[in-house]
Amino acid sequence: MATEARQRLTARQAELVRALVARGPVPTRFDARRIAVAARTLVSKRRQTVARVWPSIVKVLGDAYVERFTAYAEAHPLSMSGSPRADGRAFIGWLESHGMSKDELRVEALAFDFRYVETPSGLRLRRGLLVKMVKLQESRSRVIAVRVPWLGERWWGMPRLK
């Protein structure tokens, strides 16, 4: 297929995608009411999927989860991998920047960063020598995770989480 045909259609698909997930204008001759319903459905589906793969986030936020995730999702389209686990990780980052995170989530985010690297084709497992650290706030300590190939991994400073 000619490259120009692909480029033309990619532009139209991108326009639709922006209307659905990035508050872009509704493309010409699409039904604006239906696009609005679909956009809301996409956010709630994202929220339910993240809740499934990150139950700890729902546990920590409780009833505030729906409102906070919706605020995050409306401002931030899914990251490049499209992975719900990466979406949850990005949400923890958003909570942190809004002063709403908790130590339990900081430790979980560290565990995620320690294991995975995000690529446009999905998550990949990290390999090789690795050291990661996170500063906790409630317990005023640090958690350090170290992995050495063939020898395994070790964590220091894990707090007792409520």
Next chain:
Amino acid sequence: MAAALVVAAAEIDPMSTSSSPLGLGIGWRPELAPAIERRADIGFVEILAEDFFLAEAMPAVLERLQQNGVKIVPHGVGLSLGGAEPIDPVRVAALAHLAQLVQAPMVSEHIAFVRANGIETGHLLPVPRTRAMLEILIENIRQAEAELPVPLALENISTLFDWPDAEMDEPAFLSEVLARTEALLLLDIENIYANARNLGGDAVAFLESLPLERIGYVHIAGGREVAGIYHDTHTEAIPEEVFALLEELCARTVVPGVLLERDDRFPDEPALNAEFEAIVGAMHRGQERRLAHEFAHHSA
């Protein structure tokens, strides 16, 4: 001569069962695992392909099922075959690898796109039904098929909206995709029901316009209505109208497999089993109608 025969026999993969029926199936979810294991008549399960892309060995949770003869079909949502951009070879390779890992009889994906210009939606979006889109879609499907070790089944999606300026209806669009690729049809009858209910159209006429002999298997599920719109949520019991559609389908063709999708608000085991019985019941009713019709035809 004898040696050549042995080689030929060895080349017939014992797990290649694309021509044999799959039977009754369910979308494998951790929450449903115990109920699935206890049901002896499950012939196949779908796994969410992207959830298993990082698996390096056969996942233990699936190994027991496989030992009991249950076939495993990886079901992908991320290939974006309907995307106007070229498909991602890394994702295709991951799907091919998973198919081999679980000795899948086939893999399945959707006639949809999920991203454009680097923006991910995490959702299956409809493609415009134009000649230009059709050419790109078919090229993408053929590229994926060339890399996959097993047949690819493609699913019709549900959508809350449509593109303007369609040049053909959905059955015509699907039929041409199937005619010009090797793909099988993963026919989702709840999606047909949902689209007919939300966007208009006749679900039975839709079925009748498809090449039913190309069905790889069938999806069935239940959704719910919110503010006058039916959402394909896979969270509710199957509506009566969808059972009726399954019966209509089985009255017209032999279906190689029917798979129940349930993603949340999981039913308890008796309720799940009742749903399976109702699926089998609808299939039998359709089958009896078909056989009665064929018998009458032969006698006449």
